[in-house]
Amino acid sequence: MLFSKRHKRNSDLFSALIMLSPSFFVLIPFFIFPLFYAFQLSLWGGKRNTGNFVGLKNYWMVLQNPLFWQSLKVTIYYALITVPTTLILGFCIAYLLSKITRGKSFLRILFFVPYVTSTVAVAMVWRIFYNPQAGLFNHILYFWGLPIQRWLLEPRGILHIITGGIVPPQFGPSLALVCISLFDIWHTFGFAVVVFIAGLSTIPKEYYESAQIDGARPLQILFHIELPLLTPTWLFLVTVQLIRSLQSFSSFYALSPSGGRTMGTTENLMLHIYSQFYEYGYWGYGSAVAIFLSIFIMTLTFIQWQWARRYVFYQ
Amino acid sequence: MLYKKRVNKILLVLFFPLTILLWGTGCVFSTPSEFVPLNSTHVIFWDRQTAESAEFIKEKTHEFNQLYPGIPVKVEKAGGYAEIFRKVSASIQAHKLPALAVSYESMTSEYIPTGAVVPLDEYVNDPEIGLSKEELEDFFPAVIMANRYPDFDNKLYSFPLAKSVLVLYYNQDVLKRAEITEPPKTWDDFYNHLRMIKTKMNQKGYAISIDCSTVSAMIYSFGGKIVEGRQTLFSADETVHVFSFLQRLIQEDLAYVITPGTFDDQIAFAKGEIAYMIRSSSLRIALELLEKEKPFQWGIAPLPYRDGFRPVTVLFGPNITIFKTTPEQQKRAWKFIRFMTSKENTVNWAIETGYVPIRKSSAENIKLQQFWQEKPYAKVPFDCLPFAKPEPNLSGWQQIRDMVESAELEVLTLMDTPENVCKRLEKKANAVLNLP
Structure with a gap:
């Protein structure tokens, strides 16, 4: 009897491991191994792995380095701007698309096109739009009689510019960072639209019919049926978008002016890791920042999932 | 017994391919110990010059290849300084390098710790292909000092080119x-x-x-x-x-x-x-x-x-750095530097490009004196050289x-x-x- 139970348990374990092995093939060499390798690198000093074993000194240097804190601030600002805006915009468009009957497919493709286009290629086009001398956006401002801006080259805070100098220039995200965020919102909201449309289409028709019989108005349907039933979709999108925004690299790399031209206000953590690791050759320090970023993302995701337990409704 | 066999089977099925994969991935990360040239038939020189300066370097390279037979030097335009820095950094990681590249002191000080840069003192002091004491003293002290790196035993790791x-x-x-x-x-x-x-x-x-x-x-x-x-x-x-x-x-x-x-x-x-x-x-x-x-x-x-x-x-202005390739290519690269910084070429370089002549004796050159008479403002940078100071070149x-x-x-x-x-x-x- 005992042998049979154990036999069954081993058999189940064997099947489970066999089923999981394909994902291990991807996870271990491409995610777990690099993570451990990065940790190993972070324990060494010098440039390009030429120094001595320094233990956890690189982690201490990260915490002491003002550039790390500056880039963490930029990363947080970026996430705070892009995640809510992308999701709210994506939901609004998806909601409107779900209510129309004609041209739905065309519009869905139209909104999805930026998402499937190469980030660097479209970023180059936006860079031309943002050009302070001959860019489209300054032409528009000029046409409307508004003061022209330096866009991607403007390190002063957006609130300082909007309030005409009342808010100190160091406060809040810089105009340059807002420009990169706007580009990212345009580039990714199509994904949110498609996922929200899919979520809306899974809501059973009976709920709508019952609500209509009870005389519910569209806003009541939205707030009492659609939004609560879409919470799993929101959770998925918030998680994905948050991780994506914290790890954003291409838009920053393509749009940030080189050198100190925006006073570090467009250097997020990924760009900081890249420049320290590849440009300046501090493999140990760069890896330590990467480990910090991983821990930061994991902690945020964990908090998010804990929070979601209370507020996410499943049908 | 059966249980042990099962476990072994699991380990074999699951971990053997993973071990192979990890081993494979490990290969990607392991780096060869020696540097090799980017091109074995040419001495590659990564340059950034444009317009007149690029034309001058191209012309002089051709002249050098004609005058001194050996592995031909080939100039390749490698973009701006930032791009050259990135390209050289990537080449160092790949252990495949050009023989020469233009670089600012701050760039060279990033390359040196990797062991990819050739110290030039040995070549400079070589009785056959080096520079005599008089010749070395002909250079303005600041232009040579800028290429000595206090962080790295004060060795000469680059040589002035376009100052x-x-x-x-x-x-x-x-x-x-x-x-x-x-x-x-x-x-x-x-x-x-x-x-x-x-x-x-x-x-x-x-x-x-x-x-x-x-x-x-x-x-x-x-x-x-x-x-x-x-x-x-x-x-x-x-x-x-x-x-x-x-x-x-x-x-x-x-x-x-x-x-x-x-x-x-x-x-x-x-x-x-x-x-x-x-x-x-x-x-x-x-x-x-x-x-x-x-x-x-x-x-x-x-x-x-x-x-x-x-x-x-x-x-300021770029220098030339020689990278570890092969002894022949390195020697050839040094000869090219010596040729480019000869008395005559220093003068021509100054007249045609706007950079300053880096040798004191240039002031005695008739061609340059005539040029300065025509354009007196062009002499001012040369007159500034005695009190010019290099920027820090720390890593x-x-x-x-x-x-x-x-x-x-x-x-x-x-x-x-x-x-x-x-x-x-x-x-x-x-x-x-x-x-x-």
Whole structure:
């Protein structure tokens, strides 16, 4: 009897491991191994792995380095701007698309096109739009009689510019960072639209019919049926978008002016890791920042999932 | 027994392929121990020069290949300095290198710790292919000193190629209109001139180009130092003075900042919209071209200095670095450097490109003397060489350059006081220099 139970348990374990092995093939060499390798690198000093074993000194240097804190601030600002805006915009468009009957497919493709286009290629086009001398956006401002801006080259805070100098220039995200965020919102909201449309289409028709019989108005349907039933979709999108925004690299790399031209206000953590690791050759320090970023993302995701337990409704 | 077999089976099925994969991935990360040349049939030289300078280097390379048979040197345009830095860094990681590349001192100091750079002392002192004592003393001391790296036993890891100094360009037409008779000697004169231009012509007299080398030169000219050992001195009074001076020019509407990365100041200068521009002496050629399009009177003066101090400027411009490839390629690369920096080529280089001749004996060259007679302003950068100082070449300086430009921008956009900016700059820069 005992042998049979154990036999069954081993058999189940064997099947489970066999089923999981394909994902291990991807996870271990491409995610777990690099993570451990990065940790190993972070324990060494010098440039390009030429120094001595320094233990956890690189982690201490990260915490002491003002550039790390500056880039963490930029990363947080970026996430705070892009995640809510992308999701709210994506939901609004998806909601409107779900209510129309004609041209739905065309519009869905139209909104999805930026998402499937190469980030660097479209970023180059936006860079031309943002050009302070001959860019489209300054032409528009000029046409409307508004003061022209330096866009991607403007390190002063957006609130300082909007309030005409009342808010100190160091406060809040810089105009340059807002420009990169706007580009990212345009580039990714199509994904949110498609996922929200899919979520809306899974809501059973009976709920709508019952609500209509009870005389519910569209806003009541939205707030009492659609939004609560879409919470799993929101959770998925918030998680994905948050991780994506914290790890954003291409838009920053393509749009940030080189050198100190925006006073570090467009250097997020990924760009900081890249420049320290590849440009300046501090493999140990760069890896330590990467480990910090991983821990930061994991902690945020964990908090998010804990929070979601209370507020996410499943049908 | 059956249980053990099962477990072994599981381990075999699951971990064997993973072990193979990890082993494979490990191969990607392991690096070969020796550097090899990018091209075994040519000595590859990664250059950035454009227009006249590129043409000159191409022509001289052809001449070198004709005169000295051996593995041919091939010049490849590898983009701007930032791009060359990235490409060389990637090549170092791949252990496959060009024989030569142009590089600033701050770039070379990043390459040296990897062991990819060839120290040149051995070649310089070689009785057969090296330089004699007289020949070595013919170079201005500053241009050689700039290529010795205190962080790395003071060895010569690069050799000067296209050197220039920071100078003050002045538009004679604007000065005349403002009733200014001669360019400023001191920073006080400079400030007074800008005020005169503002009062008499109601225009800004100076366009500021945000640039680390300009800040370094200004710190020197205010009597300051930039580093001491591996600590920066950005919060010292002299640096605060420099930033305060620049901020004052903006606050009093005497100067403006050009869009970074552009040459808007040149255009404004040629149009007579500004009187002064502080730039590299190599810009001479560009101004001569603008002058041809629409004639205007202009000149070059040494960088102003602080009252009571001696004139000083910063020496900059790229050097050549030899990378570890093969002994034959390295030897050939050194011979090429020696050829490019010969007395004759130094003079021709100066005349045709706007860079300064790096040998003292150039002043005796008749061809150069004639050239200076025709264009007296072209002699000013050469006269600045005896008091030109190189910028720090510590490992990590490349990153600090960006920080200095950030700080300058912060001051010029009136975002904070020079004192606070300087304190933060010093903290950030020291953090970089103290990385393990």
